[in-house]
Amino acid sequence: MTETIAQRTAAGEPAEGPSLYERLGGIFGIAAVMDVLTDRLFDNVSANQNPYVAKMHERNGRPGFKFMVTAWSVEETGGPRCYPGRDMHHAHVDMEMSEHDYDVVALEIAATLSYCGVGVREQKEYMAIVERIRREIIDAPANERAKVL
Ligand code: HEM
Numbered sequence: 001m002t003e004t005i006a007q008r009t010a011a012g013e014p015a016e017g018p019s020l021y022e023r024l025g026g027i028f029g030i031a032a033v034m035d036v037l038t039d040r041l042f043d044n045v046s047a048n049q050n051p052y053v054a055k056m057h058e059r060n061g062r063p064g065f066k067f068m069v070t071a072w073s074v075e076e077t078g079g080p081r082c083y084p085g086r087d088m089h090h091a092h093v094d095m096e097m098s099e100h101d102y103d104v105v106a107l108e109i110a111a112t113l114s115y116c117g118v119g120v121r122e123q124k125e126y127m128a129i130v131e132r133i134r135r136e137i138i139d140a141p142a143n144e145r146a147k148v149l
Pocket of ligand 1: 047050052053054056057058059060061065068069072084085086087091092097101102103104105106130133137
């Protein structure tokens with residue numbers, strides 16, 4: 001079984017003590033935050049200025065997106081394996097993501113973690129995960145994209 005990002009420290013050693021997953025309150029704690037976050041992302045006018053993003057939101061709807069983002073977060077923070085979706089590169093490759101698009105979403109994530117009262121240490125660790133996948137999501141060669149519009 002491979003390790004998730006949160007199970008290793010910056011030095012590459014296995015992390016000690018309760019996992020980020022446990023400190024975020026497990027499935028119920030994470031689901032509560034992702035419930036708020038995914039609504040804010042769906043309603044975020046700046047994020048929806050990318051027409052591919054607006055189209056995907058319209059096409060797939062909130063419940064599935066909530067489930068996917070919650071399951072992904074559970075796994076990446078050191079919880080049980082439960083994410084059935086695509087890797088981050090393939091999940092976003094068709095949407096012509098820019099640095100600005102990414103910044104908009106990262107800002108919304110940071111604001112929501114704070115809004116929901118997540119601890120400062122846990123906010124920093126979750127945002128470190130978000131930053132580590134930035135290149136995976138943005139650097140998509142045009143020839144890999146399917147037409148979604
Ligand atoms: C910041 C880190 C990000 C994480 C952790 C993340 C996570 C996810 C996950 C787990 C999925 C579901 C994948 C699947 O369907 O197989 C997804 C889909 C999606 N993501 Fe992201 N994402 C991130 C960044 C972004 C950015 C920057 C945008 C655009 C502004 C974006 C827009 C979308 C859209 C539109 C979908 C499809 C949603 C739908 O099905 O309605 N994501 N993302």
